[in-house]
Amino acid sequence: MVSVAAVDDVPGRLEQVRRTIARSCADARRDPAEVNLVCVSKTFEAEDILPALRSGQRIFGENRVQEAASKWPALRAAFPDVELHLIGPLQSNKAELAVDVFDKIQTIxxxxxxxxxxxxxxKKNTNIPCFIQVNTGAESQKAGVSVEDLPGLLNACRHDLGLTIEGLMCIPPVDRPVSPHFALLYRLARDLGVEKLSMGMSADFEQAIQLGATHVRVGSAIFGAR
Known part of the structure; x- marks a missing residue:
């Protein structure tokens, strides 16, 4: 759990992130309405998330299915217009629960x-919009489809399985410049006819916006260090 002081800072930090997004969009000559802030609430308790909800934030990202399933039903009851994204790896045995809990899944x-x-x-008569996670750095320890296998996976998802794939997502290597990875994801989406891009986190979401991000995943800049 974060400290009381950090929780008290959440509305101000959230507003600062929103202002930074607006400034980055202006610099890139983009409409700020094109960029969705996904507030990353993984590992934080429900009471830590409330200040962001009360400040009007409605899109949140969680890494673990069971963690989200335990803390979000009560929050959703109070804030029914929340949109919850899975942004962490998904195991097939958690897929049913993920379909129940999340509104979007970013990590196919x-x-x-x-x-x-x-x-x-x-089975549940629903259609959850999804993103495909791309391993732009070809890192063996990291989740994500390879750049080479992306077209085949996209085709299988859309045409064989009937999934709605609306975007691509990436997490660049921590020890390399991020901009080439964001630019690569942008080119892949453009060439494959995918509209949305989830890229950029607390340390680099401004670069991601410059390079076409439609969703930025920001946690520590809002909630503080975990």
Whole structure:
């Protein structure tokens, strides 16, 4: 749990992030309405998230399915217009719960996961918009489909499984400049006819906006260090 002082700072930090997004959009000659702030609330308790909700933030990202399932139902009851994104890796045995809990899933990276989401979505008569996570740095330890395998996965998701793939997502390597990875994701989306880009976190969301991000995932700049 974060400290009381950090929680008290959340509305001010959130407003500062919003101002930075607006300034970055102006610099890039983009409409700020094109950029969605995904407030990353992973590891924070429900009471820590409330200040952001009370400040009007409605899009949140969580990394773990079970953690989100335990803390968000009560928050949703009080704030029913929340949009919850899964931004962490998904195991196929958690797919059914993920379909129940989340409004969007940003981390499809293989056919097995896509098939599980499609199966449970059909059973529940729902259609969850999804993103495909791309491993732009070709890091063996990191989730995400390879650049080379992305077209095939996208085709399978859309045409074989009937999923709505509305975007691509990436997490650049921590030890390399981020801009080439953001630019690569932008080119892939453009060439494959994908409209949305989830890229950029607390340390680099301004660069991501400059390079076309439609969703930026910001946690520590709002909630403080975990």
């Amino acid at each position: 990276d293989r056919v097995k996961i896509a098939s599980a989401i499609a199966e449970h979505s059909r």
